[in-house]
Amino acid sequence: MTQAAPTTLADLRSEIDRIDAAMHGLLMERSQIIETLIAIKKTQVSGSAFRPGREADMMKRLALRHQGLLPLDTVESIWRIIIATFTFVQANYSVHADISGGDAAMRDSARFHFGFTVPFVTHEDARAVIAAVADSAGDLGIFRMDLGASAGVWWRDLIGPAQPKIIARLPFIERPDHPAGTPVYCIAKPLTDAAVREIVLYAARVERWSEQLRHGLAQHLAEVSASAADGSHLALLVAASGETPVDAIRSALEPAGLKELTEIGSHAARFAFKSVR
The missing domain is CATH 3.30.70 (Alpha-Beta Plaits)
Incomplete structure (x- = not known):
């Protein structure tokens, strides 16, 4: 016999509570899997857990299946924070950002894509970000794609087998009025088996x-x-x-x-x- 759909406010609120508890349970279940992953792969070393290709594929599948009242902006941000935070749990890292073009846009981008658990470190220009990532155990760096000529030839600081490399372009999901729509490059130390090469x-x-x-x-x-x-x-x-x-x-x-x-x-x-x- 099919259970009747909830019709009263109390019933609907009870359903919301049930769904909230289920979502929390799934997050804890995901955490348990990450614990097992750490034990198997021994990846609790900074910088060793980034998988930009897998992340891009996850975000694409999320956007394709999304429907309903909830804005995609909210869903994308929630998933980005889940991905970034569980990556942080696997291997602690910080995000270094160039704020020469304005602090607000870069802070919005960092918080939208990496959440508040991952430390956010500001720098005066892109070259300082690259240097900080190069000197780190495995941090990320972000800076605007539209840096002007005054920023210098920053990309030459990425030359060399041990130098950081561009691993992502954010935001990945392109649409008008994106809440963190400033186009940024994301850099990390070279990834041996996780880079995606579409561009x-x-x-x-x-x-x-x-x-x-x-x-x-x-x-x-x-x-x-x-x-x-x-x-x-x-x-x-x-x-x-x-x-x-x-x-x-x-x-x-x-x-x-x-x-x-x-x-x-x-x-x-x-x-x-x-x-x-």
């Missing part, structure tokens, strides 16, 4: 600017994300599809007198969400 980033040095560059790169699903003078040369930050061979990027940059091309990270492609409500 690959390169640091390049060329002799001069050439209008052929944009067209040549676009043909290979690539673009110049940032540029700045670097002594007598021009430094470029190039973003390309992970399916584009590095030789194709190199060929597209040759007309400008390519001197150097080095991979400095990768991240998941943004997921554009359109509400079906």
